[in-house]
Amino acid sequence: MYKVLITDPISEFGIKQLLEAPDVEVVRNTNLSPSDLLSIIGDYDALLVRSQTQVTSEVLAAAKRLKAVGRAGVGVDNIDVTAATEAGIVVINAPDGNTISTAEHSFAMLMAVARNIPQAYRKLADGTWDRKSFQGVELNQKVIGVIGMGRIGTEVAKRAKVFGMTVLAYDPFLTEERAQKLGVTHATVDDICRQADFITVHTPLTKETRYLISSKEFDKMKTGVRVINCARGGIIDEKALYEAIITGKVAGAALDVFEVEPPVDNPLIGLPQVVVTPHLGASTVEAQENVAVDVSGEILKVLRGEPFRNAVNLPSIPPHVMERIEPYFTLGEKLGHFLAQVTVGSVQEIAISYSGDLTEVDTAPLTRTVVKGVLSFHLGEEVNFVNAPLLAKARDITVTEKKSTQNRGFTNLLTVTLKTTQQTRMVAGTRLNGYGARIVKIDEFAIDVAPEGYLLYIHHNDRPGVIGRVGSILGENGVNIATMQVGRRDMGGDAIMMLSVDKPLTAELLDTMGELPEVKSVTQIEL
Numbered sequence: 061m062y063k064v065l066i067t068d069p070i071s072e073f074g075i076k077q078l079l080e081a082p083d084v085e086v087v088r089n090t091n092l093s094p095s096d097l098l099s100i101i102g103d104y105d106a107l108l109v110r111s112q113t114q115v116t117s118e119v120l121a122a123a124k125r126l127k128a129v130g131r132a133g134v135g136v137d138n139i140d141v142t143a144a145t146e147a148g149i150v151v152i153n154a155p156d157g158n159t160i161s162t163a164e165h166s167f168a169m170l171m172a173v174a175r176n177i178p179q180a181y182r183k184l185a186d187g188t189w190d191r192k193s194f195q196g197v198e199l200n201q202k203v204i205g206v207i208g209m210g211r212i213g214t215e216v217a218k219r220a221k222v223f224g225m226t227v228l229a230y231d232p233f234l235t236e237e238r239a240q241k242l243g244v245t246h247a248t249v250d251d252i253c254r255q256a257d258f259i260t261v262h263t264p265l266t267k268e269t270r271y272l273i274s275s276k277e278f279d280k281m282k283t284g285v286r287v288i289n290c291a292r293g294g295i296i297d298e299k300a301l302y303e304a305i306i307t308g309k310v311a312g313a314a315l316d317v318f319e320v321e322p323p324v325d326n327p328l329i330g331l332p333q334v335v336v337t338p339h340l341g342a343s344t345v346e347a348q349e350n351v352a353v354d355v356s357g358e359i360l361k362v363l364r365g366e367p368f369r370n371a372v373n374l375p376s377i378p379p380h381v382m383e384r385i386e387p388y389f390t391l392g393e394k395l396g397h398f399l400a401q402v403t404v405g406s407v408q409e410i411a412i413s414y415s416g417d418l419t420e421v422d423t424a425p426l427t428r429t430v431v432k433g434v435l436s437f438h439l440g441e442e443v444n445f446v447n448a449p450l451l452a453k454a455r456d457i458t459v460t461e462k463k464s465t466q467n468r469g470f471t472n473l474l475t476v477t478l479k480t481t482q483q484t485r486m487v488a489g490t491r492l493n494g495y496g497a498r499i500v501k502i503d504e505f506a507i508d509v510a511p512e513g514y515l516l517y518i519h520h521n522d523r524p525g526v527i528g529r530v531g532s533i534l535g536e537n538g539v540n541i542a543t544m545q546v547g548r549r550d551m552g553g554d555a556i557m558m559l560s561v562d563k564p565l566t567a568e569l570l571d572t573m574g575e576l577p578e579v580k581s582v583t584q585i586e587l
């Protein structure tokens with residue numbers, strides 16, 4: 061039974077699939093203190109949060125069973141993603157579900173600050189009919205600067221155009237073609253500061269975007285500019301904003317997010333030029349259902365070991381690539397695991413070569429599974445799909461990947477070479493239509509073995525009687541042989557036997573087999 065802990069308010073409808081899953085137990089507690097969370101997190105396989113719960117490196121270190129942290133939303137700045145990656149914990153977010161909700165809220169805030177709606181409401185609610193103090197400005201024919209043209213920024217820009225605004229847009233990934241297609245003007249932050257009547261930010265909070273808008277930028281702005289932040293507190297420097305409002309440079313600010321949430325003694329709150337909401341960008345019925353459905357589905361997949369899409373700490377795999385490479389995940393891992401068991405010495409290099417159809421797609425995710433297979437033989441459960449490359453790097457193991465045109469007649473071929481301090485060994489595998497995965501080459505020997513269960517890999521001289529003697533010893537010791545394959549390079553030369561047996565052999569029995577004349581080595585492999 062997988063245990064999932066939910067510590068922030070998340071849509072009931074959205075988590076239905078978790079609540080109804082027969083293999084999942086859901087515990088909801090939205091009143092946990094940081095120390096409460098630390099003391100119980102060790103019991104859980106997955107943690108589901110929004111922006112409130114701080115998933116720190118301490119929480120992750122205490123989370124001995126944790127496989128996934130799900131974020132029902134976009135921003136993951138409340139999660140220590142680096143620590144999660146090191147611990148092999150998948151961080152999943154729901155990037156698409158709240159885009160429209162947040163774009164609409166940003167636009168509502170833009171209009172609220174242009175027309176002083178909250179201020180006027182408050183006065184009237186307090187009993188004063190004041191039609192003089194709240195003269196606003198139109199959006200029509202004004203210039204808006206959009207910083208961050210991702211999902212939300214793009215939707216805000218589209219809406220601004222419909223309102224007759226000229227849109228200046230900046231994003232390091234915005235190309236001239238895309239800007240043209242969206243009908244916006246490609247600009248720099250400097251252009252935006254100097255020309256815009258309204259400036260709205262839609263970037264994540266990162267080292268680069270912290271205080272992206274500070275005193276220097278306010279100094280360049282037109283007097284009477286209005287700024288909107290519905291992305292993250294800290295993208296606009298709150299102290300600098302306060303100064304710019306007091307000096308009259310900034311006519312208004314609309315803030316949904318704050319450097320400290322909830323804000324404590326924040327002087328911006330209460331200024332007549334500032335309209336505020338308590339981080340409500342994603343708070344619509346639709347967005348909350350969307351993000352909770354998306355993240356719950358992904359968490360279920362992680363827990364059940366099925367392929368998933370939206371991991372923040374893994375490269376995302378487009379569906380058309382996933383379709384092509386998914387059948388090879390298990391094979392890749394098993395080839396790595398096979399080599400780790402037959403090779404002696406410390407691993408220095410894992411080289412993977414792909415040929416056939418596999419050369420047409422991004423095989424980086426497959427490479428991860430091979431690395432996981434190699435490392436897990438020694439590191440066990442600690443290694444997974446997320447941290448395998450990091451763990452290899454930490455051990456100075458070089459991982460190389462190449463595409464080859466030599467497929468030796470197979471539609472697809474995955475060849476893994478393991479170089480250790482003592483030897484270099486190779487194994488190749490494929491998937492045969494109707495037969496599934498097969499190991500087709502071990503070092504220089506051609507073979508045809510299903511990579512599963514208990515295998516005995518025997519290296520011997522190609523002499524009459526060796527195979528019979530091996531069979532007899534196993535039979536006398538009650539070990540049933542399921543399949544047997546032999547391979548040799550030249551008649552009478554070096555040869556290998558690969559047997560699949562129904563149960564593992566004892567150490568004594570392996571020694572007895574190793575002492576047979578003509579047998580050079582016997583290795584037991586479990587796949």
Ligand SMILES: NC(=O)C1=CN([C@@H]2O[C@H](COP(=O)(O)OP(=O)(O)OC[C@H]3O[C@@H](n4cnc5c(N)ncnc54)[C@H](O)[C@@H]3O)[C@@H](O)[C@H]2O)C=CC1
Nearest residue numbers: 134135162208209210211212231262263264290291341342
């Ligand atoms: N107020 C709320 O409730 C919500 C706030 N958000 C915030 O909005 C942010 C944006 O969300 P999405 O549009 O979905 O993300 P996104 O990833 O689609 O877009 C972010 C864009 O920012 C750009 N960017 C990064 N660094 C930049 C820089 N230095 N200057 C200019 N652009 C830069 C990226 O290239 C990207 O295109 C999230 O990271 C989150 O912090 C998101 C949802 C709800």
Ligand SMILES: O=C(O)C(=O)COP(=O)(O)O
Nearest residue numbers: 110111112133134135342
């Ligand atoms: O998705 C995001 O990044 C948000 O900021 C939304 O936050 P929330 O889930 O409403 O706490």
